[in-house]
Amino acid sequence: MHVLFLVQGEGRGHLTQALSMQQILKTAGHDVIGAIVGVTPQREVPAFFREAFSAPITPVFSPGLVYNAGTNALEPTKTTLQAIRSIRPFWKSLKQVRDIIETKRPDVVINFYEMLGGLTYALLKPSVPMICIAHQYLAFHPNFQCPKGQWMYRQAFKINTLLTCFGAKELLALSFDKQPDFPQRRVRVVPPLLRQEVASLKPMDGNFVLAYVTQPGLRSELERAHQERPDLKMDAFHASATSPDQVIDETLTYHAIDGKRFLNYMSRCKAIVTTAGFESVCEAAYLGKPALMIPQPNHFEQACNAIDGQRVGVGLGATHFNLDQFMTYLPQHDPSVSERFRAWQQQGYFMFLSALNRATAPGDQRSGGFLMPRLRQLLR
Template identity: 50%
Template sequence: MRLLFIVQGEGRGHLTQAVSLAQLLQKAGHDVIGAWVNVAKERPVPAFFVEQFTAPITALPGPALVYDPQTNALDLKTTIWGIVKQLPTFRQSVRQLKEAIQTHKPDIVVNFFELLGGLTYGLHRLSTPMVCVGHQCLAFHDTFTFPKNRWLDKLLFRALVRLNSWGATELFGLSFDQQNDVPERRLRVMPPLLRQELSDCCNQSRITDACPYILAYTTQPGLVSEVLAAHRQYPEIIVHYFNSSTQEAQEQVGNQLFFHRIDGTRYLRYMRHCVAVVTTAGFESVCEALYLGKPVLMMPQPNHYEQACNALDGQRVGAGLADNRFDLRQLLTYLPTHDQSVSHRFRSWYASGEWRYLIALERLTQPSKLFTDTDSTHV
């Protein structure tokens, strides 16, 4: 098979999924011919993706989320206004995507939850089958848990998922656990796509810290204040905090508080030996903790409805606790009750991903076999 990727460049999650799926496909002898990546204005394609993705990469101007620098809340008004102002640019990106698909003639287009991909297929009705990949696709699963009393947010979120998957032949809903497919909605429940370093880190030597510690990770600068407040409340607890504001490899901020610049490899090493993880409720971050058997305090960014959904879904499968703030007291109370068998079930589910993806993608080129009664990807 020849596959072309369209990737959302907001955050690391979708980019990491693209790298993981490309490695899986190339190992099986398939050809990933390139990735078209949505990047916000004045932001390059992240260096880790350029280094790890072996096919040609094309940057496309596209929509981006905007956060309030003081409160760290998602600023919906500014986000929407920014999209409206750049509509002419986005139309050009859609035309460029359409021409690329028609020129390269891939067998399948894989859209990692990028709006430009949905618009390209919805507006131009291309014949090449497209699959939309993302945890967000589970919004159409009957068992998915939404935050209570936020009906407008739910409506808008599902509308976004529809737009991003517009024209898709199938939706691959990445899930923390195995669930039934929903054929009538073209939804196939699939294991997460995680970076190779996750399994590699288990074979690395231990880090020098011998004392138990909490690992924290955020990408938005506004959450630094939450970590500092938690440290003042529990100054005796060692906290290693990876964040986007720190430029040094490691910086001691308090007696037991250490800041680290974001480094994927070092972060995984620290996760392997921590007692618990505190992070915003990004899907990949929670999956990595599940894989390594670490309880998680999932702290959605303010106004970020998708992360609020992720936190509830993670809590449902037993990954840890969902909370709106960095509450170490609640986390410490929870730790003795955490069920380690959750990690074993997750690893088994994740390990089935290789054959599930290969079979599901091969069937996209054979429409008569989509969601048949003998579908071996549904167990």
């Protein structure tokens, strides 16, 4: 089977999931023939993905998220306005994606939450079946928990998620734990996608807290927390770090973002502080490391991740770097959570391959309805 990927290039999670899926497909004898990655002029395809992905990569323009440089808060209005201003180049991108699909003629397209995929299938209707994979598709599941109130953010999140998956045969919703499928909305609940590098690690009990922050604005929060708890040794992988090991003082060291080194540090830490990104929390859960999950301001998806992660017991949700609260929580953390998580994650191999077989089986290849009826249905 020949498979083409469509990958959102924002952050690390979807790119890492694509690498994990490539490993699964190679093990099963399938051929990943390429990846279309959504980029912006300010955000290129990350080096860690270029180095690890073994097939040709085609960067294609796709509007990104806008954050406040001072507060690190996601700015939905500016994000929307930027997307509107990008209509013409975005339409060009949709036609480029359609042409790549029709030229390469894969057996199936796997879309990792890239809006280019959903809108290309909605408006230009490529002839190749597509399935979509992301944690965000749990938003269409009746068991999904989200912050109370925040109606506007909730609807914006659902609309954005919907725009990534028009025309998909199935939505594979990555979940911390096993839940029933929801076929009424094409949702199948599947385990997280973790790279083989994570499974090969041998966790050890360390004496330091690991921090992972991708947005520069979070640096001030991290340093404020360090000043409050200078006795607590912290190693922080930070987007603005300029060297592999940037020593600040005896108990705080910054590290430049490096996937392999980060996993090594995670296997040796006693706990992790992160911005409630699904991928990092899953890696921590697999390695048995409790997580302090701090959603970025106005980032509804991360707020949902923190609630969901706390529900299954992988860590503690918080609004800021409250290290005292986290240290109080650690003795209460249940280590059996990691055992259950591992057992669930190991079921993924056959579930993902089964989804590919269903997508390519002869049958109805239609996109599943018009835009507005589908929008009204999913926002209920």
